[in-house]
Amino acid sequence: MEIAYALEHPVKLQLKLRVQGFTVLLGESGVGKTSFLKALAGLIFATGQPFGGLRAEHRPVGYLPQHFALFPHLRAWQNVAFPLAHLPPPQRKAQALAYLDQMGIAGLSEQFPRELSGGQQQRVALARALAREPKILLLDEPTSALDAATREEVFGGVLERLKSLQIPTLVASHDQWLAQRADWVGVLTRAGLVQQGTSEEVFTRPATLEVARLVGFRNLWEGTVVLLEGAWALVATPIGLLKAPRQAWVSLGQPIRLGVRPEEVFTLQGRENLIRGRVRHLRSQGLRIRGQLLIGEAVLDFLLPRYKQLQLDLHEGQWLEVALEPHCLHLIPAD
């Protein structure tokens, strides 16, 4: 589904976005993600297609706001039955229960929203949105109301169910974890929609510096292209000469940015792009170790699995040599 919308208020926004499968519109707060979803749902005035000019109550969309907006005075099944007003009462309840069952929470049908956990509320709200028989599902920050620690557990199941339904789903989120699991990702910044592509494409080959930062490139050095050879470019950076995949737009002598994700810094593997530096700021982050390598004045962020720390007997102040796999380096136009 292709979406082309323009809105003026509360943010000026004009964007063309493809929605295929589970699509995440990634962006920081305040860039207009929520407004865009609301515009699509017909809650904010906008022009564009699809559904242009239709009133909110006539649009075939399933809209899920950040806090789910369950009706507090209705039981779970009554919430789900709300969009089924066109059915006779007995059928209404049966249908509502079927949707709850589809989300795996048929057992909670008689509960009131205040008796449900955040994850359960979300499933009820999704069942209710599905009961609308939408042509597209719109989810606003679906993981932000969930506990980060249990997010994977709570939303993972929902994600699988959503994907199996084959209803195009557009999710507004700043959550990288969610975007990495998407079929398609659009990146929205204050400048507008700056990139869209598969999740792998956006996360490994961000088009601009801003996108690179947004998708987790913590290492972004300024550099100059000194040699072009076949599919490769040799770049002079503050941490040394590095070999990276050549991009079509790259020319010799051009100032560029070179990026690598902290989780793609490997130790002692390969022969190319060897970097030596002093280890500092070691911190454990879940089951992984975050740290920095100080190379002269420049800093390289890395994220290693815990066993690596044990293997290497990693400690602060130690000299360490790492290899940056050339395929994992990425060239970005300088701003």
Added chain:
Amino acid sequence: MSDPVFWQTLRLTLEVSLVTTLILLLLGLPLGWVLAHKRFWGKRVLESVVLLPLTLPPTVLGFYLLLLMGQNGPIAQTLGFTWAFRFEGLVVGSVLFSLPFALNGYREAFRGLELDLIQTARTLGAGWRRVWLEVILPITWPGILSGTILAFAHTLGEFGVVLMVGGSIPGKTQMVSIYIYDQVQALQFGRASEAAAVLLGVSFALVYLVRTLEDEWRSRMPSSTR
């Protein structure tokens, strides 16, 4: 309770209060909604005007209404009728005077309502009628009822405005509070205390009801707002 005039007076008072309350409901609900959720030019002026009776001496309000609706007032001259010293005049005065009480209740009830609920209801296919009947009113009714009861109770004990506009004609425009005053003036303390006790009982029962509804309303607020 031997005085037949007292029963006439009580009946009139209840009638005025009931009609006033119904009008307040029709007028106050849309106004409360607008004040709670809409932004527009001159909103603060409108709010100040409708809240004015809270600080204005009732006699001042009554005086202006008397000028407006009296025999030589602008309404009599342009539209040809006078509502001063009549049931209608009592109602107009009471509506204006109790409006802030009803409105505060309605506005607070609507303010506590998350707009997300209304927007989501619309995306689920509900037109404005269904949104009001199945979402807004079922969630806010305790607040609406408490504002309404408060306005009713307030009208019941109304003195200054109804004295100015109605003129305390026994059996026609005399309200209970004025009746009590007149009995005291006439040194009829027995009658005065009987009437006062009735008002006290009714007022307490109404305020108690309001408090109960407020608690009910709080427990209904959605847990997702925590």
